[in-house]
Amino acid sequence: MKLGSVVVLEVVENVKIASHGRDNEPAIIKREKKEVEFMVQIFCNAKHMTKDNLCLNCCEFLAYTKKRLDNCPYQAKKPACGICDLSCYEPKKKEKGLKVFTYSGPRMFFKHPVLAFRHLMDAFNQPKKPNL
């Protein structure tokens, strides 16, 4: 019985991490998760005729992207994904990512100018290979 409640607690903790991020999560990771969420939303709404929710495929892609961000070895020193030398996405996800970002990137200017502006600043300001 005791073991059971530990497992439940762990599951609850994991769900919390998945939906709200870790407590010590660097600001840039938090922000990029928000950005990618926004971009997938724009893409899915337009291409897959969804409204406030995401289709299964985009939902899965978003979860994958957030997991990549969680596992990014650069964390606080993370460069913009587009110029990163790690290419940590598997080929199929990378392909989808390119579609999503090229479609939604320019549209972010109209829907969420602040996020879009920050995203561009990151792409241009950060060094290609951050020192770990």
Ligand SMILES: [Zn+2]
């Ligand atoms: Zn979709």
